[in-house]
Amino acid sequence: MSAPNIPSSAQRGKPSAIPGSSPAPVPGPNRSGNTKTSAPHQEQSTAQSPQLISVQTPTGGGAIQGIGEKFAAQPATGTATLTIPISATEARPGGTPSLALGYSSGSGNAPFGIGWSLNIGSITRRVSKGRPQYQPRSEGTFARIERVTHQDGPGNVHWRVTSRDNALSAYGRNSSSRIHFASKGNKNIFSWLLCETYDVSGNAISFVYKSEDDQGIDLNAVNERNHAILRGSVGSYFSRALPPLDFDYIAAATGERIARSVVKEVDWESLENLPEGVTGPLYQWLDLHEEGLEAVFAVQGGSWFYKRNQSAAGTVSSLENSTLSRTVTLEPTKVVNRMPNVSDTEKPRFGQWDVFPPFELWPSGIDIGNPNVRFIDLTGDGRADILITEDQILTYHVSLGYSGYGAPRSVHKRTDEERGPRVLFSDVDESVYFTNLSGDGTSDLCRVRNGENCYWPNLGCGRFGVKVTMNGSPYFDRPEAFTQKRVLMTDINGSGATDIIYVRSEGVTLHFNNSGNGWAKVEHLPSYFLPPIDTLASITATNLMGNGTNCLVWSSSAASDTCSPLKYINFNNGIKPHLHVKITNNIGKETNLSYLPSTTFYLRDELEGKHS
Structure with missing residues (x-):
C-alpha cells in the first residue's frame, strides 16, 4: 500500500458558468499577467440544457513521502531486493556522491550485514567460473x-x-x-x-x-x-529528520530458542527398507539428483539404493495458506546396478540411468580409498578436482568434465605451517577437513583440535594462504574423552560460515563461527532432552527439510528404536534465518515478506505431474 495522502480542501465560492447569467468577460490579461480564457456567452433559448463544467481541485499539499527506498521482488530468481539511497551534501553539478545501500535476500554476508551491500565501484577478479x-x-x-x-x-x-x-x-x-x-x-x-x-x-x-x-x-x-564558498553567509537554519526505517528479520537459533528445540520423528511408514535407520559406513546422506534435498544413499549386495526425500513438498490447500508438514517423508527405494569401474555418471532421464562409459583420462596409480586422496574443487569451476597430500608436496589433477582428469600438478609444502599447511589427511592424531570456515564460499583446509581450531584459506590451484588461528577455540570435551568421530562441521545459523557441533555423552554443544575470526559463546543441548547417545546411535547434520538450513539427525539401529529409527531437530523451525520479513517507514507504509524454498514448488510440480 502507498503512503496515505492528506485530503485537500475544496475551493469554496468558486463561480460556475450558468446559462442565462450575465455575459462572461472578454478574454484579456489577468492580474498576474497571464492570458486567461473564460467560457463564451450563450444567448437564452426556449430549450435550455445545462452545461457541466468540471471543477479542478488542487493537488494535496503536505503529502507524506519516505526517504526514497524502493522494494521489488525479482520474478526470475525469487529474491527480494531493497534499495535505500544515502543522502549527501549537494555539490556542484556532477560532484555529489551517489551512494545507496542495497539488499538482496539471495546475497551472503557482507560489511553491512547479511544481504546488504554498498554501491561503491570496484574491479574484482572473477572466480565464479574458474581462474580470473x-x-x-x-x-x-x-x-x-x-x-x-x-x-x-x-x-x-x-x-x-x-x-x-x-x-x-x-x-x-x-x-x-x-x-x-x-x-x-x-x-x-x-x-x-x-x-x-x-x-x-x-x-x-x-x-x-x-x-x-x-x-x-x-x-x-x-x-x-x-566545495568551499567564496563569500561567507550569516543566518540561522533548522533541520528535521524523517522517522527511521525499521527492519525485521528472521532470527537465527541461539540461546533459549535452541534449548526449546523440539525433537521430531520421521514418518516411520516412509522408512521402508530402512529398519535400522541411516547407520553404518554403507549409508550416507546424498543429493543424487541435485534437487536441493539430502536423501538416503546405500550400498548393499552389489547394488546402489537411493531413497528420495519429499519433506519439502509439505501439505498445501492453497498457495497463500501453505504449510510444511511436521513429519518428513521418504519415497520408496530406487535401485540401480553398481558398476565397479570408475566412469562417467550421465543421467539422461529422471529416475533412470544410461550406461557408464569410462573416462578417457584417468590418473594411474590413484587409490580413491586412500585417506590422503580427496575430491575438492580447487579451480573454482564447480568441478571436483583430485588432491593428494604427500610428505613434502601437494599434487592435484584438474577435472576435465566428461573427459576425465588432467596431468598432475605439484605445489611444494611450506617448511613453516604458519605460512602454509603441512598436514596429512590420514593423520590419526588430528582431524583435517575441507570446509568453509572463512565464509567466502570456498573450501578451506581446516584442522580441528581440542582447544585449537585453525585453517589455511583456499587460494585455488592447490595453493593455500597463511595459517589463521581462530580466537576462542573451544575445548569440546575432556582430553581423554575427546574424539574426532563426534565432531560435525556444518552451517547451523545460515550465515554461510561453517559452525561446529560436538556430540558428548552429556549432550550436544553448538559452536557458532564469527566469520572465520573466532567462536561465539557455546550453546548447550542437555542429554535428557535428546534421544539416547550411545554406540548404536549415529548423529549427523544435513539439509533434511530442503530449505537451506541443516538439521541435527539422529538414527539408531537398536531394537527398541525399530518403530522410530530416525529423529531430527530443526534448529530454525524450518525457516532460513536472517531473511528480511518486514519494512516499516514509520509514516504509514509497511511491507511484509514471506518465503518458501524453491524445493517446495519443485516437488509440488512433480507430484502434480508437471515435470517433463
Missing part, C-alpha cells in the same frame, strides 16, 4: 579502461576508467583501497576498490577505506573536494 582473466572486451558503457603497472614491480597495479562524459575514476591506486595478500613477493590483488573520481568541472571525490585486517576491508569515509 583480464578481458574487458564486452563494453556497454563506452568507457576507456586502463590497467596501470608501476615501475617498482608488476604486482603494483591500479586501474583508471574514463567515462564517455570524460569523468576519470581510479581504482586501487594505494594499498588501502585494495583487497590483497602477499605470496612469494607478489601482492596478489583480488579486488581494486574505487578511491578517486574527477570530472571536467573540477569536482573531486576521494573514498577512504579502513585498513585491511582479519575482518575484511570496509568503506570508512567519502570526502568531497572544491
Whole structure:
C-alpha cells in the first residue's frame, strides 16, 4: 500500500458558468499577467440544457513521502531486493556522491550485514567460473579502461576508467583501497576498490577505506573536494529528520530458542527398507539428483539404493495458506546396478540411468580409498578436482568434465605451517577437513583440535594462504574423552560460515563461527532432552527439510528404536534465518515478506505431474 495522502480542501465560492447569467468577460490579461480564457456567452433559448463544467481541485499539499527506498521482488530468481539511497551534501553539478545501500535476500554476508551491500565501484577478479582473466572486451558503457603497472614491480597495479562524459575514476591506486595478500613477493590483488573520481568541472571525490585486517576491508569515509564558498553567509537554519526505517528479520537459533528445540520423528511408514535407520559406513546422506534435498544413499549386495526425500513438498490447500508438514517423508527405494569401474555418471532421464562409459583420462596409480586422496574443487569451476597430500608436496589433477582428469600438478609444502599447511589427511592424531570456515564460499583446509581450531584459506590451484588461528577455540570435551568421530562441521545459523557441533555423552554443544575470526559463546543441548547417545546411535547434520538450513539427525539401529529409527531437530523451525520479513517507514507504509524454498514448488510440480 502507498503512503496515505492528506485530503485537500475544496475551493469554496468558486463561480460556475450558468446559462442565462450575465455575459462572461472578454478574454484579456489577468492580474498576474497571464492570458486567461473564460467560457463564451450563450444567448437564452426556449430549450435550455445545462452545461457541466468540471471543477479542478488542487493537488494535496503536505503529502507524506519516505526517504526514497524502493522494494521489488525479482520474478526470475525469487529474491527480494531493497534499495535505500544515502543522502549527501549537494555539490556542484556532477560532484555529489551517489551512494545507496542495497539488499538482496539471495546475497551472503557482507560489511553491512547479511544481504546488504554498498554501491561503491570496484574491479574484482572473477572466480565464479574458474581462474580470473583480464578481458574487458564486452563494453556497454563506452568507457576507456586502463590497467596501470608501476615501475617498482608488476604486482603494483591500479586501474583508471574514463567515462564517455570524460569523468576519470581510479581504482586501487594505494594499498588501502585494495583487497590483497602477499605470496612469494607478489601482492596478489583480488579486488581494486574505487578511491578517486574527477570530472571536467573540477569536482573531486576521494573514498577512504579502513585498513585491511582479519575482518575484511570496509568503506570508512567519502570526502568531497572544491566545495568551499567564496563569500561567507550569516543566518540561522533548522533541520528535521524523517522517522527511521525499521527492519525485521528472521532470527537465527541461539540461546533459549535452541534449548526449546523440539525433537521430531520421521514418518516411520516412509522408512521402508530402512529398519535400522541411516547407520553404518554403507549409508550416507546424498543429493543424487541435485534437487536441493539430502536423501538416503546405500550400498548393499552389489547394488546402489537411493531413497528420495519429499519433506519439502509439505501439505498445501492453497498457495497463500501453505504449510510444511511436521513429519518428513521418504519415497520408496530406487535401485540401480553398481558398476565397479570408475566412469562417467550421465543421467539422461529422471529416475533412470544410461550406461557408464569410462573416462578417457584417468590418473594411474590413484587409490580413491586412500585417506590422503580427496575430491575438492580447487579451480573454482564447480568441478571436483583430485588432491593428494604427500610428505613434502601437494599434487592435484584438474577435472576435465566428461573427459576425465588432467596431468598432475605439484605445489611444494611450506617448511613453516604458519605460512602454509603441512598436514596429512590420514593423520590419526588430528582431524583435517575441507570446509568453509572463512565464509567466502570456498573450501578451506581446516584442522580441528581440542582447544585449537585453525585453517589455511583456499587460494585455488592447490595453493593455500597463511595459517589463521581462530580466537576462542573451544575445548569440546575432556582430553581423554575427546574424539574426532563426534565432531560435525556444518552451517547451523545460515550465515554461510561453517559452525561446529560436538556430540558428548552429556549432550550436544553448538559452536557458532564469527566469520572465520573466532567462536561465539557455546550453546548447550542437555542429554535428557535428546534421544539416547550411545554406540548404536549415529548423529549427523544435513539439509533434511530442503530449505537451506541443516538439521541435527539422529538414527539408531537398536531394537527398541525399530518403530522410530530416525529423529531430527530443526534448529530454525524450518525457516532460513536472517531473511528480511518486514519494512516499516514509520509514516504509514509497511511491507511484509514471506518465503518458501524453491524445493517446495519443485516437488509440488512433480507430484502434480508437471515435470517433463
